[in-house]
Amino acid sequence: xxxxxxxxxxxxxxxxxxxxxxxxxxxxxxxxxxxVVAVLISDLAAIPLQDTGIPLLYGIVPALTLVACExxxxxxxxxxxxxxxxxxxxxxxLVKNGEIVQSEMKKNRFTLDELGVELRKQxxxxxxxxxxxxxxxxxxxxxxxxxxxxxxxPKLLGIKAEPEEYxxxxxxxxxxxxxxxxxxxLDRDWLMRELKNRQVKNVKDVYIMSVTAGKKIFFxxxxxxx
Amino acid sequence: xxxxxxxxxxxLVVILCVFLNIFFINKMMDELFELIDSSEASAMSExxxxxxxxxxxxxxxxxxxxxYTHIVLRHSEVNETSEAFFNFLESIYTKDPGSVKGNTRLxxxxxxxxxxxxxITVGSVF
Numbered sequence: 001x002x003x004x005x006x007x008x009x010x011x012x013x014x015x016x017x018x019x020x021x022x023x024x025x026x027x028x029x030x031x032x033x034x035x036v037v038a039v040l041i042s043d044l045a046a047i048p049l050q051d052t053g054i055p056l057l058y059g060i061v062p063a064l065t066l067v068a069c070e071x072x073x074x075x076x077x078x079x080x081x082x083x084x085x086x087x088x089x090x091x092x093x094l095v096k097n098g099e100i101v102q103s104e105m106k107k108n109r110f111t112l113d114e115l116g117v118e119l120r121k122q123x124x125x126x127x128x129x130x131x132x133x134x135x136x137x138x139x140x141x142x143x144x145x146x147x148x149x150x151x152x153x154p155k156l157l158g159i160k161a162e163p164e165e166y167x168x169x170x171x172x173x174x175x176x177x178x179x180x181x182x183x184x185x186l187d188r189d190w191l192m193r194e195l196k197n198r199q200v201k202n203v204k205d206v207y208i209m210s211v212t213a214g215k216k217i218f219f220x221x222x223x224x225x226x
Numbered sequence: 227x228x229x230x231x232x233x234x235x236x237x238l239v240v241i242l243c244v245f246l247n248i249f250f251i252n253k254m255m256d257e258l259f260e261l262i263d264s265s266e267a268s269a270m271s272e273x274x275x276x277x278x279x280x281x282x283x284x285x286x287x288x289x290x291x292x293x294y295t296h297i298v299l300r301h302s303e304v305n306e307t308s309e310a311f312f313n314f315l316e317s318i319y320t321k322d323p324g325s326v327k328g329n330t331r332l333x334x335x336x337x338x339x340x341x342x343x344x345x346i347t348v349g350s351v352f
Binding site: 021052053054055056057058061064065067068069070071072075 | 230299300
């Protein structure tokens with residue numbers, strides 16, 4: 001039992017580190033090779049956990065090899081377009097200029113029902129409004145609507161839109177994020193003045209406070225301090 | 227780029243460890259085979275003191291490396307080989323040439339299995 005516990009801890013640390021090294025892409029949008037690696041690693045880790053008669057190395061060595069291969073292949077793929085197409089595949093156009101490309105649908109084993117589901121997921125009920133539908137290499141469907149069906153943008157409406165400033169959190173659940181204050185070129189004195197203006201005596205009473213570069217402040221007190 | 231360098235380093239370390247393991251296992255097995263053969267030959271010529279000495283030396287080498295073998299080999303393989311060693315020693319201590327012959331074969335086949343599993347051959351890979 002103790003062996004299982006220790007092994008689980010070791011493999012947990014190793015797999016979390018491996019996933020972290022492989023990058024954020026792993027979490028959301030898996031390419032075929034990445035999916036294979038993710039599934040294999042979790043499977044390999046389970047083997048020495050289930051059977052304590054198998055050395056831990058039988059899980060660690062293949063997992064490390066897979067992670068290393070994946071990172072190295074990803075690096076090569078970035079530089080080599082042909083290899084990228086071979087390993088990751090190419091995006092396929094399922095709808096071209098409003099017409100469903102049946103050969104591509106068949107090639108990708110994509111049914112009309114699935115196409116309908118994907119369109120509805122993106123809030124599109126009328127397929128005739130779709131100019132392009134592209135099946136990406138990670139399996140997601142990118143849709144481009146005809147301009148007359150696309151959502152209106154300020155540019156289309158002739159409205160001048162100001163660029164939005166990104167708010168940075170400076171107090172998070174009662175803790176001052178000094179690094180973010182520095183990013184905005186502000187200091188603690190400024191922060192304390194702003195808190196005083198809002199009748200807040202203690203930083204711990206603030207639930208969230210965010211500031212934009214133009215000093216637009218969003219402020220919320222903790223429920224317990226109200 | 228740091229990640230790629232780290233991945234490359236991990237890859238090289240894994241390859242290096244694999245080959246070092248093969249080298250170490252083969253070296254240990256060569257030593258064991260030599261001692262077991264020598265012990266068997268002594269037992270066949272009824273020189274039981276030499277047979278005992280060689281067999282004990284072989285068992286000692288195996289025992290000394292048990293920690294390592296438990297890390298790199300399936301525990302069942304290590305345990306089966308240890309058992310074969312005990313049987314081999316028992317037959318030497320009881321001074322039974324027939325039993326020595328049989329147990330030597332069993333022990334050597336167990337050791338050969340380990341070599342086959344750890345070596346990179348078509349048979350062991352597939």
